[in-house]
Amino acid sequence: MEKGKIIELYRKMLEIRLFEEKVFELYGQNIVPGTIHLYIGEEAIAAGVCSNLRKDDYIVSTHRGHGHCIAKGARLDMTMAEILGKKTGYCRGKGGSMHIADFSVGMLGATAVVGAGIPIATGAGLSIKLRGTDQVVACFFGDGAANQGTFHEGINLAAVWKLPVVFICENNLYAMGTCQSQVMLIKDIAERATAYGIPGVSVNGNDAIAVYETAEKAIKHARHGNGPSLIECKTYRHKGHSRFDPATYRPKEEVEEWLKKDPIQNLKRQLLEKGYLLNAGMAQIEREVNDIIEKAAQFAIDSPYPPPEEALENVYA
């Protein structure tokens, strides 16, 4: 991977991290309604995958979707405004944190129904094939989603129809309080690819370059008409599942171990070691990212709520 790309990757990840920290901060100030599922700790996956995608490629996202949006190129201000329920948000306040979409950059939406996005990604892949373009779909979902029927049905169909979809399982070892070993006898979810006759690979999801390179291959494979792949990214969420979750079901040592494997610190170290960036350069990126996030937050805070009657609009197209 070339230097400029790695630096861009780093910047994207930092954007996601600082954005999520901002969401968390605003949440503490009681201005984020409902619940939130933060992506902190998993940034390398969205950034690593989406850095390989073109603007006209698609992604399908989940309840933990802020990072996917940002990585695919959605605007931070409109994303934040949606999370705050404002009229200027991507979905005019109708969707919120769990349901952000930005169709203008191929972000086909986050679904809060676990596993529901998988066949939708397959359908977008079918549409690409029928329309005869060379677009690709990246479909994000969690380890928990891999136990839904939609996982089997959606991936199998993409496989037999040879559709240009890359299925990205973000295995953060837990689905709410349920750890993977309670609900699966296998360790590597990528093994399931064998059952569908497609390539499957497990990768360190906290290593942005590894994710990038693995996704690069799978995306090329799909773009060239060779069908879907399953990539399992091993990762960990730094925070609880959602809003109030103190995540006490995770052993302390395990949490500490994973915090040491922070994907952003990881990449930062590599950049410094390789001499791609000096401390000053790092600091400048941080300042720039901080700045756009402050602006995005301010935009969201200053934006009005939608007028109540708008609730009745857009039920039908």
Next chain:
Amino acid sequence: MSMHNGDGKMRVITYRDAIREALLEEMKRDNTVFLLGEDIGRCWEGAFKVTKGLAEEFGDERVRDTPISESAIIGTAVGAAITGMKPIAEIMFGDLTTLAMDQIANQAAKIHYMFGAQAKVPLVIRTPFGGGVNIAAHHSQSLEAWFMHIPGLLVAVPSTAYDAKGLLKTAIQGSNPIIFCEHKLLYPTEGPVPEEDYTIPLGIADIKNEGEDLTIVATMFMVHKALNAARMLKKEGLGIEVVDPRTLVPLDKKTIIDSVKKTGRLVIAAEDCKTAGVTAEIAAMVAEEAIDYLDAPIRRVAEPDTPIPFSPPLEKYVIPDERRIIKTIREII
């Protein structure tokens, strides 16, 4: 509050604890009763903490955490139910019953009938419905009416701690699949519940407030809004009778009709969408069976036909409140 046996001591507990007590008591009473659902075990104890402590009490075999597989949760429960067990399945959010709809509507509901009464399906499906906490379109719906539309299913809609416990015990002891609808906002609400064992039969409505001037039939969280509205209107000298059906299938037509005969005016309030909803069925029933007793047209308070929006002012706009109830009452009084 007439149905408990005897007049033993009462204490005040939450709706959440009332449900937990029913689960606990029935699991103790009958060792074929077991629980299954996502994150109901010791790590999380239910998304709304209803199953708190139950895994410790009964072990992981009887309080089973499942993968995120709603269709398999209900299908598995059906299989266990037709072979001698009494499963109680929790679906974490009512919206997600849609993922298990084949197992609920085509399997659980039809097995007894379709197989000529050879098998029973003693299955309880507990699930929370309702909006009001800004979690948007996939976690806020009220789908009670969907289940009313499927012969073979029972539908309970308790609004108080007392009703929840008594109805759930009856449901667990019964022989039919039942959708036991809970409401997210009701979990922390408190009410008197007897210390002694009691059950409430299905199909018996409860008059939550007596009045002479108008009947409101309300369900779940709307019962409380209707009671608030009744309190406010009492100051103006209006007597509003609040009838809580407590179960939608079976529906206690008699209590509703008797109330309408007394007051001559009917408002129906439920949180689901208006079209083909809970209010529609009750309105049709009264129109068919008691129209001659009505002195004014029937009015309904329900959600407009939209998904539930996220943003607080939008959500507040679609979920009916006391103001809407009072405004509707004034239209016919």
